[in-house]
Amino acid sequence: MNCMLISCRCQFLELMMKDLRVWTGNVGTEHTGSHLETTCLNLVDRKKARAFGAFEVKSESAKRQTQQKKAGEAKVKELQIDHVFIETVIFATEANLFGNGAPKHIKKGAAAKFERGDRAISEYYDNEHSQICNPETKLNKEALRGRSIGVERSRAYFDHFFVAGEADETQRGEKEVKLTTIDPLMSEADKNSEKELERATTTDTRILEKFYTVQELKNESRALSDILDELEEYDEVRDPPSLRDQRKSDWCYYLKILRQDILRMDSLWESRTRDSILNDMNDRGRENDTNLKQALRDELKDPFFTLDRNEKAKQKVYSFAAAEEDNEFDNGSELQQEEEHDTNATRIVDRARESFGVSAMDISFTL
Amino acid sequence: MILEIHRKRGSLFAGSHLEDVFSSWRATEGQLKWVMNPGDPRQINSELIMYMLALYVVAQRALVSMGRTEISAADVVNHINERAKDHPIVKCFVDEMRYAEIIFMLQEAEKKSDAQMFISALKLAIPLFAASHATKYVNMATSFLVDWHCMSEADKILFAEFIFTRKTAHGYSVFSDCFVGNYFVPYDVVDVRNLKY
Numbered sequence: 241m242n243c244m245l246i247s248c249r250c251q252f253l254e255l256m257m258k259d260l261r262v263w264t265g266n267v268g269t270e271h272t273g274s275h276l277e278t279t280c281l282n283l284v285d286r287k288k289a290r291a292f293g294a295f296e297v298k299s300e301s302a303k304r305q306t307q308q309k310k311a312g313e314a315k316v317k318e319l320q321i322d323h324v325f326i327e328t329v330i331f332a333t334e335a336n337l338f339g340n341g342a343p344k345h346i347k348k349g350a351a352a353k354f355e356r357g358d359r360a361i362s363e364y365y366d367n368e369h370s371q372i373c374n375p376e377t378k379l380n381k382e383a384l385r386g387r388s389i390g391v392e393r394s395r396a397y398f399d400h401f402f403v404a405g406e407a408d409e410t411q412r413g414e415k416e417v418k419l420t421t422i423d424p425l426m427s428e429a430d431k432n433s434e435k436e437l438e439r440a441t442t443t444d445t446r447i448l449e450k451f452y453t454v455q456e457l458k459n460e461s462r463a464l465s466d467i468l469d470e471l472e473e474y475d476e477v478r479d480p481p482s483l484r485d486q487r488k489s490d491w492c493y494y495l496k497i498l499r500q501d502i503l504r505m506d507s508l509w510e511s512r513t514r515d516s517i518l519n520d521m522n523d524r525g526r527e528n529d530t531n532l533k534q535a536l537r538d539e540l541k542d543p544f545f546t547l548d549r550n551e552k553a554k555q556k557v558y559s560f561a562a563a564e565e566d567n568e569f570d571n572g573s574e575l576q577q578e579e580e581h582d583t584n585a586t587r588i589v590d591r592a593r594e595s596f597g598v599s600a601m602d603i604s605f606t607l
Numbered sequence: 608m609i610l611e612i613h614r615k616r617g618s619l620f621a622g623s624h625l626e627d628v629f630s631s632w633r634a635t636e637g638q639l640k641w642v643m644n645p646g647d648p649r650q651i652n653s654e655l656i657m658y659m660l661a662l663y664v665v666a667q668r669a670l671v672s673m674g675r676t677e678i679s680a681a682d683v684v685n686h687i688n689e690r691a692k693d694h695p696i697v698k699c700f701v702d703e704m705r706y707a708e709i710i711f712m713l714q715e716a717e718k719k720s721d722a723q724m725f726i727s728a729l730k731l732a733i734p735l736f737a738a739s740h741a742t743k744y745v746n747m748a749t750s751f752l753v754d755w756h757c758m759s760e761a762d763k764i765l766f767a768e769f770i771f772t773r774k775t776a777h778g779y780s781v782f783s784d785c786f787v788g789n790y791f792v793p794y795d796v797v798d799v800r801n802l803k804y
Binding site: 274319321322323325326327328330332333337338339342348349350364367368369370371372374379381384386387390391393394397398401402420421422423425532533536537539540544546557559 | 618619620621622623624627628630631632634653654656657658660661662664665666668669671672673675676677678679681684686687688690691692693694695696697698699700701702705731733734735736737738739740741742745746749750753
């Protein structure tokens with residue numbers, strides 16, 4: 241029985257390779273990879289067109305569209321799936337955009353360059369807002385409120401120029417209503433604030449060394465030393481590093497000792513310093529981490545995002561076989577959909593990775 | 608209008624995630640610029656459809672992998688929104704997907720010659736223009752909406768039936784202002800230019 245199955249599988253494989261070679265040829269070129277992907281994804285349609293003629297297939301599709309039109313259904317245009325679709329599916333899946341758990345930073349580039357699972361760099365931490373492929377590049381949190389900022393600005397524009405202003409006024413400067421582009425990347429001021437927030441109260445010498453220059457360390461130490469000297473109960477004597485021995489690490493250690501002292505003497509110093517930096521950030525209208533989630537929730541209440549849909553009962557519901565794990569679904573658990581072409585489309589997506597060719601496991605099995 | 612939305616969408620979201628995704632199949636800066644800042648909407652149209660479809664499919668698959676067996680389009684949208692509440696990067700995707708939907712709405716409005724759909728899409732697009740320094744488009748769109756509000760019912764019908772779109776020789780509807788482009792030139796400008804004096 242097993243031999244028969246293996247034999248059938250071998251035959252199927254051979255036939256499939258034969259079909260693929262009809263469209264991709266035997267000689268590899270620069271574009272063979274993407275050509276092969278597209279051919280694999282649309283193999284069934286192409287074979288059908290080859291067997292029955294493209295005209296027949298098209299007329300069949302046209303007939304279906306006419307039926308849909310008669311039945312009052314929305315017209316559906318059939319498109320062939322291409323490499324853009326499959327690359328995006330792989331990117332979004334590997335970055336875990338919509339799955340369980342935090343999204344992941346992944347390496348940039350075509351999926352074919354990477355083995356499955358080798359692409360992930362790290363997971364996003366809570367409230368992190370940085371590029372997917374470059375965790376070091378922080379993004380502007382103001383951009384997350386882009387929609388509401390746009391709505392506020394357009395209202396202000398309307399009020400200023402159409403309600404209060406002259407309708408015929410052709411000169412419309414931006415002094416009155418700001419329409420500047422929201423930069424997707426974090427601004428320099430924000431970067432500095434983030435950096436300041438991280439370095440301002442820490443006693444970790446690694447962070448001090450990373451975020452301070454020697455001159456900044458000297459200034460910070462001097463300022464802190466002055467604050468400590470003013471405290472009556474402080475009687476420690478901390479000498480700064482000698483002039484001969486002015487290595488950065490020595491200044492970091494000196495600042496660390498001073499900070500430990502001030503944290504011991506004044507328990508509110510840390511919270512006071514952080515609050516002052518956060519206030520500076522808020523004064524510039526930036527979101528800080530503490531209210532970022534709330535801002536996101538408020539923004540997403542807009543009907544622009546919710547689509548204001550209370551008509552679920554009227555929506556078409558698709559039934560899927562439950563998958564206990566992702567892998568089980570990937571390995572081809574059957575989908576039971578209402579329409580045949582939907583089933584085909586979803587199945588193609590599910591087996592997208594495998595349909596680049598035959599996976600290593602299958603080859604070893606058939607050999 | 609559609610071109611400007613493509614461009615502004617590119618300028619707002621290229622840095623956050625679009626370049627990362629599109630660099631999976633576009634390897635150079637020039638190739639990315641071709642779609643992030645297109646000179647013609649057709650440069651990005653086909654890729655945008657596949658890109659959007661893929662994102663919805665991934666969200667749908669995520670729901671299935673969580674054990675959901677009965678799924679509607681509303682569930683998929685809700686699921687994406689729920690993820691966006693907790694993860695800022697997903698919120699960027701949601702924003703950008705909505706603006707892509709506006710482009711689809713405008714294309715649909717053109718195809719169906721549906722003035723009401725065009726007005727709805729325009730209302731949704733103005734905040735994008737206002738957040739991305741499209742000063743002329745903010746002005747133009749706001750003025751047009753004011754005009755639309757002031758139009759009589761008869762004017763609205765005239766606009767929808769005779770001004771909003773025009774029919775090509777093959778029976779397709781196209782925006783009236785596009786009718787001078789290469790695509791529709793044979794019936795307008797080229798005929799005039801070919802006149803021999």
